[in-house]
Amino acid sequence: MTFIPKPKISHPSLPRNELGLTRREYEGALSTLCAGCGHDSITAGIIEACWGISIRPENLVKLSGIGCSSKTTAYFVSGGHGFNSVHGRMPSIAMGANAANRELYYIGISGDGDSLSIGLGQFCHAIRRNVNMLYIIENNGVYGLTKGQFSASADIGTKAKKGEVNQQPPIDPVLLAMNLGAGFVARSFSGDKAQLVPLIQAGLKYPGFALIDVLSPCVTFNDHEGSTKSYAFTRENYEPVVEADFVPKQREITTEYPEGEATSVLLHDGSRVVLRKLAADYDPTDAHASYDYVQQHIAQGEYLTGLLHCRPTTATEFHALNRTPDQPLNQLPFSALNPGARQLEKLMARYR
Amino acid sequence: MGTDDRINDFAIKIATVNGTGSASANTLLMKSIFRSGIPVMGKNYFPSNIQGLPTWYEIRVSKDGYVARSGKVDIMVCMNAETYARDVREVAAGGYLIYDSTWPRPALLKRDDVTVIGVPLARMCNEHFKGVRTRILMKNICYAGVLAALLDLDLERIRELLAETYAKKPALVDSNMQAIQLGYDYAREHFSCPLPLRVARMDKTGGHIMIDGNTAAALGCVYAGATVAAWYPITPSTSLMDAFKSFADKLRIDPQTGKANFAFIQAEDELAAIGMVLGANWNGARSFTATSGPGVSLMGEFLGLGYYAELPAVLFDVQRVGPSTGMPTRTQQCDLLAAAYASHGDTKHVCLYPANPEECFYMAVQAFDLAERLQTPVLVLLDLDIGMNDWMCRDLKWDDSYQPDRGKVLGKEDLEKIDKFYRYLDKDEDGITYRTFPGVHPKGAYFTRGSGHTQLGTYTEDSAEYQLVLDRLLRKFATAKRHMPKPVIEGTGTAKAAIVSIGSCDGAVHEALDVLKGRGVQLDYMRIRAFPFGEEVEKFLADHEVLYVVEQNRDAQLRSLLTLESRVGKSKLRSLLHYSGLPVSSKFIVDGVLADLGEGRRAVAGVVS
Ligand SMILES: Cc1ncc(C[n+]2csc(CCOP(=O)(O)OP(=O)(O)O)c2C)c(N)n1
Ligand code: SF4
Ligand SMILES: [Mg+2]
Numbered sequence A: 001m002t003f004i005p006k007p008k009i010s011h012p013s014l015p016r017n018e019l020g021l022t023r024r025e026y027e028g029a030l031s032t033l034c035a036g037c038g039h040d041s042i043t044a045g046i047i048e049a050c051w052g053i054s055i056r057p058e059n060l061v062k063l064s065g066i067g068c069s070s071k072t073t074a075y076f077v078s079g080g081h082g083f084n085s086v087h088g089r090m091p092s093i094a095m096g097a098n099a100a101n102r103e104l105y106y107i108g109i110s111g112d113g114d115s116l117s118i119g120l121g122q123f124c125h126a127i128r129r130n131v132n133m134l135y136i137i138e139n140n141g142v143y144g145l146t147k148g149q150f151s152a153s154a155d156i157g158t159k160a161k162k163g164e165v166n167q168q169p170p171i172d173p174v175l176l177a178m179n180l181g182a183g184f185v186a187r188s189f190s191g192d193k194a195q196l197v198p199l200i201q202a203g204l205k206y207p208g209f210a211l212i213d214v215l216s217p218c219v220t221f222n223d224h225e226g227s228t229k230s231y232a233f234t235r236e237n238y239e240p241v242v243e244a245d246f247v248p249k250q251r252e253i254t255t256e257y258p259e260g261e262a263t264s265v266l267l268h269d270g271s272r273v274v275l276r277k278l279a280a281d282y283d284p285t286d287a288h289a290s291y292d293y294v295q296q297h298i299a300q301g302e303y304l305t306g307l308l309h310c311r312p313t314t315a316t317e318f319h320a321l322n323r324t325p326d327q328p329l330n331q332l333p334f335s336a337l338n339p340g341a342r343q344l345e346k347l348m349a350r351y352r
Numbered sequence B: 001m002g003t004d005d006r007i008n009d010f011a012i013k014i015a016t017v018n019g020t021g022s023a024s025a026n027t028l029l030m031k032s033i034f035r036s037g038i039p040v041m042g043k044n045y046f047p048s049n050i051q052g053l054p055t056w057y058e059i060r061v062s063k064d065g066y067v068a069r070s071g072k073v074d075i076m077v078c079m080n081a082e083t084y085a086r087d088v089r090e091v092a093a094g095g096y097l098i099y100d101s102t103w104p105r106p107a108l109l110k111r112d113d114v115t116v117i118g119v120p121l122a123r124m125c126n127e128h129f130k131g132v133r134t135r136i137l138m139k140n141i142c143y144a145g146v147l148a149a150l151l152d153l154d155l156e157r158i159r160e161l162l163a164e165t166y167a168k169k170p171a172l173v174d175s176n177m178q179a180i181q182l183g184y185d186y187a188r189e190h191f192s193c194p195l196p197l198r199v200a201r202m203d204k205t206g207g208h209i210m211i212d213g214n215t216a217a218a219l220g221c222v223y224a225g226a227t228v229a230a231w232y233p234i235t236p237s238t239s240l241m242d243a244f245k246s247f248a249d250k251l252r253i254d255p256q257t258g259k260a261n262f263a264f265i266q267a268e269d270e271l272a273a274i275g276m277v278l279g280a281n282w283n284g285a286r287s288f289t290a291t292s293g294p295g296v297s298l299m300g301e302f303l304g305l306g307y308y309a310e311l312p313a314v315l316f317d318v319q320r321v322g323p324s325t326g327m328p329t330r331t332q333q334c335d336l337l338a339a340a341y342a343s344h345g346d347t348k349h350v351c352l353y354p355a356n357p358e359e360c361f362y363m364a365v366q367a368f369d370l371a372e373r374l375q376t377p378v379l380v381l382l383d384l385d386i387g388m389n390d391w392m393c394r395d396l397k398w399d400d401s402y403q404p405d406r407g408k409v410l411g412k413e414d415l416e417k418i419d420k421f422y423r424y425l426d427k428d429e430d431g432i433t434y435r436t437f438p439g440v441h442p443k444g445a446y447f448t449r450g451s452g453h454t455q456l457g458t459y460t461e462d463s464a465e466y467q468l469v470l471d472r473l474l475r476k477f478a479t480a481k482r483h484m485p486k487p488v489i490e491g492t493g494t495a496k497a498a499i500v501s502i503g504s505c506d507g508a509v510h511e512a513l514d515v516l517k518g519r520g521v522q523l524d525y526m527r528i529r530a531f532p533f534g535e536e537v538e539k540f541l542a543d544h545e546v547l548y549v550v551e552q553n554r555d556a557q558l559r560s561l562l563t564l565e566s567r568v569g570k571s572k573l574r575s576l577l578h579y580s581g582l583p584v585s586s587k588f589i590v591d592g593v594l595a596d597l598g599e600g601r602r603a604v605a606g607v608v609s
Helices: A038-052 A068-074 A090-100 A112-116 A120-129 A173-179 A193-205 A231-237 A287-299 A318-322 A341-351 B022-035 B081-090 B106-110 B121-128 B132-151 B155-165 B170-190 B213-224 B238-251 B270-282 B293-309 B336-340 B357-374 B384-388 B412-417 B463-483 B503-518 B535-543 B557-565 B586-597 B600-605
Strands: A060-064 A081-084 A105-111 A133-139 A184-189 A209-215 A238-247 A262-266 A272-277 A303-310 B009-017 B040-045 B054-062 B073-078 B091-100 B115-119 B208-212 B228-231 B263-266 B287-291 B313-319 B350-352 B377-383 B390-394 B447-449 B488-490 B497-502 B524-528 B546-551 B573-577
Touching (some): A038 A068, A038 A133, A068 A081, A081 A090, A090 A105, A090 A120, A090 A318, A090 B228, A090 B270, A090 B287, A105 A112, A112 A173, A173 A287, A184 A238, A193 A209, A193 A238, A193 A303, A272 A303, A287 A303, A318 B263, B009 B022, B009 B081, B009 B132, B022 B132, B040 B390, B073 B081, B081 B091, B115 B132, B121 B132, B121 B170, B132 B155, B155 B170, B208 B384, B213 B238, B213 B287, B213 B313, B213 B357, B213 B384, B228 B238, B238 B263, B238 B287, B270 B293, B293 B313, B293 B377, B313 B357, B336 B350, B336 B377, B350 B357, B357 B377, B377 B503, B384 B503, B497 B535, B503 B546, B524 B535, B557 B573
Parallel strands (some): A060 A105, A081 B447, A105 A133, A184 A209, B009 B073, B287 B313, B497 B546, B546 B573
Antiparallel strands (some): A184 A303, A238 A272, A262 A272, B488 B524
């Protein structure tokens, strides 16, 4: 695998966003994943989402661990700052980076192996710390990069390519995240760009930890019959229940929503996430109700998709709890950090 | 003054049970001696336990300013029945034994070469104080009173110290003082006070403080401008982070807004702690962690990423006894190799080796400068002895003209001027490349990875491209040698033999050198302060025929590092290895050198007589 730069020639008629940038300027290096890999569709969704809400490329920090999924940070927004760290430890890098500069957009890309096995601890603790970041798990039920071993998200009864049947219960990142108090929890499917793009936009704008678990079939190791993470199975068994629309601050809500079906969650910058419920008996803004609803459906073999839970958690966001200043820590002048010689002299009295 | 008088030159060891308040009694004794102007050392040998296990405290009073263990105990205070037998054995002939005579202790009668001083501490405290807990605590304060009488300590000084300690609870000053007085009066009534071993005022502690290395290092982090601290608790490093937090809570709160100009993160484990530190440094904040051996092991993978992706980071390794969990509350220098080569692959790290708390402060600041200048993790190796014991050292000083060395960072204006930025291109040919921070300028974007990369910052599996970067990292390490703190070299420079040592051995080596000189053995001395080793280290090694390498581990790790990373011949290096878990004593070094020299081989050391 080598680095394949894409020619960046944009046609003058290509649409431009508020920054005057075209979609091409949100692309990255050419993907080296298998043709048809779900991860590439997610990459396309991220490009579309970032372009759509006019994120300055240099303000986007792209973090990942190790895996096919984690490679994709190189395939979008080449003008952003990428950090491909070590297996399962991306959340800690994200935490440190975010602590240093609260003003940037942080997007973490991980796999089900990266987040639910080796990195389960860091994943959980990033949620507990409510790090302001969008965390996407590109979930294919296998370790793609090491050639198809079951991951911790593999369902009971799912079959490996060579016929082995998984007997261990799966870890569902959506239920886990809700359980740990995440305020923005979504599930989607790599093949549903219309659902995915607004979710990514809302997740990037959400002021706290936002999780999107995206079913992303591995065409090479887990797309056969008997797999519960194949394209065919996903199309059949995944059910959208709450669609999200992201509405930027300046814009009016123009779409007409039928009575009782739409709730909107106001974000700190004045933008809004409008939740369109496709099921009337479900309140996605209530943490307990969301959890019960999703869990009951899983028990019946139904996988709900969409923004399954969204509530404001600004008060518990990392910087809010730590009372850090609005100015990023990495930009404070040295004079604000160094107490000076006289202060040291005074301190010495304590040690005599 | 009698002929046997030994003023300001003796060691006291106090055996107690942990969790019984003996720590305050011991600190009180040590500080009152310090405030009388007499150089003093205090070392705590405590168990990895919260309550109920044996603990010892050693106080050495040294008019000559020796800050290490002498290896000899002149006065033993036996407050722990469980360790009685061995404590009694440890007192030097002609020494003193103080015990609680509330209960008879037939075993102690076996030593008739020491003076036995029985004080009914428990009985007196039971008569004077109420409540089980108070009685236990006061019993310990009471022995401090006994010692005050025996050693001729100034009671006013003790009261003054108590008043400072309990400024917010004045009632405790009186009850503590009462306990002191009980012991004091009993001793004066029943024994001839003071003893020939005693203290007398000096003026040798002016401009000095008593501080532990963890506190000093934490203060260094505050002064260096560190803003992100991430850690996972582990003895003996925890107090470094606690100290940082408490300094930052006072010194780093914006007076106008009440906001905290720092982030303090208790991570879920050491992997996460170092990950956070790397992430924060990558993003332009000075960030650090503190840990001990087990944590360093866990941080290995990330440290390799830091080395290869060239991320600054500062890590304090407060070494404790290994292998494995080892003895968490005992001291060793056993991570020298693990730190230098932490992580798989061709990885090596810049290490600093402070010898005392004073150096911890300055080296902490230097560590941040080096980490950013060299864009690599810097490991500062303290040990439990430096980190957790109070050492007498010179006042810490700050130069307000200091500006942090952020190294080669391209800012907005720099990026504006250049055509294209390549993260790993060696423009200055010193092995150090330029970096940028996110959000500064569109031209500053690059991709950080621990996988194979080219000098342009792109992914590669091409051998030549890969090697180009790997070889440049070696050049960077060569550049690093020029930035490292130089070794401290002492002696006449004419001796054929020398001691080479590191870190907390320094105090014991200094005393040993004096003792050896007194016995006609003149040795030079080099204390190594950093890895990679520079030319000064090479020269010193080359200039001596025999080099005694004094270090506190079993496997001669410093010697190994020297043979691997300098030109010195292995056969010249003779090891003196101390790894009991207690700080090395001067006696150990003296005995080791003399045993090796033997009578016939003294010529090597350039013996005068
Ligand atoms: C410490 C460590 N152990 C093992 C590996 C090998 N490894 C690389 S990727 C991977 C699994 C990736 O699975 P997942 O996160 O699901 O990503 P996918 O490839 O399926 O997208 C493993 C085990 C590694 N890189 N590092
Ligand atoms: S192995 Fe699977 S996950 Fe990896 S790139 Fe191929 S299809 Fe995608
Ligand atoms: Mg996977």
